[in-house]
Amino acid sequence: MGDMWGLTARGICEYDGKILLLKVRSRSSHDAEKWEIPGGKVKKGEFFDQALKREFIEETGLEINIESLYNVIQNDYTACKTNEKVKSIQLIMKVSSTTDHVEISEEHDEYKWFTREELGELIDGEMLSKAAMNSFKKVELGGNL
Template identity: 75%
Template sequence: MWGLTVRGICEVNGKILLLKVRSKSSHDANRWEIPGGKVKKGEFFDDALRREYLEETGLEITIESLYNTIQNNYTACKTNEQIKSIQLIMKVTSRSDEVKISEEHDEYGWFSKDEVYRMIDENLLSKAAMNAFKKNKEL
């Protein structure tokens, strides 16, 4: 089965927003990820990204451009089905940096580009986030 996921890299004052996946998650627990999520059936991906961003961070975003595309394969938690997910990684902006995270995440942080690269080296990012940043060397 194939799925579509959208994620948004938001940079405010030279810092990039990342969310820490909750410790009880079956996927990427305690790793940092780019905010976003699955596109629902019949939903436009830009609407999905704005919805997911608001749900996960409380931020209203504007989508600026395509940053990267990656494929991220995983096993569905509820059905054990193998999913091949195409992920659209977008550059987004927000007028605010006041984040209110959902229960899906334990914490959030604004990180410099150097800190993000260090997190990649230390294997602290989710697989999808690591692939998104590695494939496009220019943050």
């Protein structure tokens, strides 16, 4: 059997000069207690933009507008339920919201709006999820987020 491939859409949401990140719940088998970019898997037959909007509402309660492509990364992982190896292509989009009022789901322990300086500290301290780390380190911080 060949490799399994998946598609994930994530959104970097900036509001009032700060970037929204979600803290992965402590009991998660992937990236526990690390900060990640909101988003998730694209379901079969779903357009990635609709998946990203759905995931944002589910994870943050925010309705977003998708502005532009920010980065594309590959983030391989092992599926929790099936133990299968998955190669995941992740589309990292720049998104916007008209509010900073967040209501997180049970998937995360907390949320925070980070300044660019604080984001740099998270990168230096390796406190970001693998996907978030790869997303930010390939793009110049202070650039067009």
